[in-house]
Amino acid sequence: MIHPRPQLAEVSRPDWTKDASRNPAMLWLDKNENTDPELSKVVAGVVASLPPETFFTYPEAARLYAKLAAWVGCLPHNLCLAHGSDGVIRSVFEAYVSVGDKVLHPVPTFAMYPVYSKMYGARTVGLEYEASDKGPALPPERIIAAIAKERPRVVCLPNPDSPTGTIIPPDELEAIIAAAGEVGAIILVDEAYHPFHADSVVPLITRHPHLVVARSTGKAWGMAGVRIGYAIASEEVAIALHKVRPMYETGTMAVAVFERMLDHADAMEASVTRLSAGKTLFLDRMEALGLRTLRGGGNFLHVAFGAHAEKVHAALSDLVYYRKDFAEPCLKGFSRFSATTPELFGPVITRIEESVRT
Amino acid sequence: MIHPRPQLAEVSRPDWTKDASRNPAMLWLDKNENTDPELSKVVAGVVASLPPETFFTYPEAARLYAKLAAWVGCLPHNLCLAHGSDGVIRSVFEAYVSVGDKVLHPVPTFAMYPVYSKMYGARTVGLEYEASDKGPALPPERIIAAIAKERPRVVCLPNPDSPTGTIIPPDELEAIIAAAGEVGAIILVDEAYHPFHADSVVPLITRHPHLVVARSTGKAWGMAGVRIGYAIASEEVAIALHKVRPMYETGTMAVAVFERMLDHADAMEASVTRLSAGKTLFLDRMEALGLRTLRGGGNFLHVAFGAHAEKVHAALSDLVYYRKDFAEPCLKGFSRFSATTPELFGPVITRIEESVRT
Known part of the structure; x- marks a missing residue:
């Protein structure tokens, strides 16, 4: 063996x-x-409109990068497409985590954070939500204190989190992002549920070059089966994420569907x-x-x-x-x-x- | 930074x-x-027949594993789906290569072998094809000697190779596979061009538990835009490849198209x-x-x-x-x-x- x-x-x-x-x-x-x-009909209509070369050719995504940047409100150089937001998360680990590094994330949270932590040999610092009358609670000051004490390489923070549904308000979230920056950590804010929750930290990428925002098309866009997500980050982080991308970030069919769906925002x-x-x-x-x-x-x-x-x-x-x-x-x-x-x-x-x- | x-x-x-x-x-x-x-019409017809839940749900691939195993002539436990055969190749690196390991591959070959070697910190042993009257030549005995001398962790060998188009005959290929086994290496035989080239080493997986075969649907199947490939290997290697797979090996749309295309072999x-x-x-x-x-x-x-x-x-x-x-x-x-x-x-x-x- x-x-x-x-x-x-x-x-x-x-x-x-x-x-x-x-x-x-x-x-x-x-x-x-x-x-x-209703949304399912729109996606099905888009799939029905795809030209045949969508199926037999390798992807070319520059047009989607330009169009997505305009929709998000950033530059194409701030983006990295991936096989779902899970692909973004994994790329952050691949780009930044070495064996022995610490990764900080809430518990419970998205199932792949602990899996990728093990896979890349990271030591996990898990911050458990406490039960409270208002549901699961994880005070921002606890997160900030843990960042300062543990000095992790990567901080993972879905907002809203899953399965808890909990939200960190914008000011407190920026304080956490700043705290991560102070110890030289990358902070990954997973906005998979955007725009069910309308707040976004995307405008902060210009102030915080160590911030990566992960977005999915599996929730609001109704495209979980299409498997395309994206990272929004400073250009230096986007370059690092592209370094670890596969041969192609995603498939031609996924690129073509998302490009057309952006006309149906x-x-x-x-x-x-x-x-x-x-x-x-x-x-x-x-x-x-x-x-x-x-x-x-x-x-x-x-x-x-x-x-x-x-x-x-x-x-x-x-x-x-x-x-x-x-x-x-x-x-x-x-x-x-x-x-x-x-x-x-x-x-x-x-x-x-x-x-x-x- | x-x-x-x-x-x-x-x-x-x-x-x-x-x-x-x-x-x-x-x-x-x-x-x-x-x-x-002609084939493009068949793929387009399959895409047109997809039910709406293909687009908005996360994948469930067990039926495809069973059907693909029957078509390949192996067990479902010998398979791992991936985002293209490139996904298989990457998973082999992720599962087996640690920083400082050696990876042996021909030169020139598929562009991602040297990229993944760098990405995972491997030292590359490149075996250059020589120019000859019959085109690029890389005698199997040179490969076997290099394996014995360098004791790599992984040997990458597309057959046919690209861009050279060169083929290693079945007996010599099995001798190379055996030589890799003797030094405890994984050997990855990329059969992306199957069945343009009809020979396959798939029947050898039962004798050689360190052999991984990568297959694409981008060439013969006309599905380069669908982005689905697969590994065929011993169950112990398949388990290792599944350990490093993303949240989902591939998307629902890719699973659904490939499952239906198997009816159109x-x-x-x-x-x-x-x-x-x-x-x-x-x-x-x-x-x-x-x-x-x-x-x-x-x-x-x-x-x-x-x-x-x-x-x-x-x-x-x-x-x-x-x-x-x-x-x-x-x-x-x-x-x-x-x-x-x-x-x-x-x-x-x-x-x-x-x-x-x-």
């Missing part, structure tokens, strides 16, 4: 041969995908409005039942069914996929649902109301 | 903001893509037959003009225009993209054209014949 790198000894990944396909007759609210049928925004309305409706109705909820900033929400949990889970079992519970103390007892439209949420709300009231 | 990992200091990549789009009115024979219009094979006929026609007509050619094993060919070069390049300049010349001594004076159909090659042949004869 030829052993892989020693850093991989502790990495384990799911069995790729096990089929986890979902039932198409049920609602898919378990993975924070965008299930808005209004449709993406209308979808965010619809899904946010669905989220508000669902949360209001859960609260009217006396249930505890967490609104959060992502395209998902939490509700604690409490004493009704068993009944509710049984009632929903043939209707909708969602995350039933969490092992982490800060989210214990909460179920998580991805936001969908008011129309699609309707039957889910009705079933929950029926179970809680009987 | 925050410096990236020291290993990246020598890595440089192209400026991503420079547009290198090609003119759609010309023939694209410069990147070894599959320009066969006959169309892929018919395309390979058409393109190979085009390649033979072109080479025969060039040889009839008295020009030197290299047939090679890939979906491309070489021709040396010699004293006619300037005239020929001028005559083709508004008709076709191709690679005019090579800096490497072993291919000096040769131009490279990707194979296309006899029909599409027709006008190119005519122009060359006219320039050479006048």
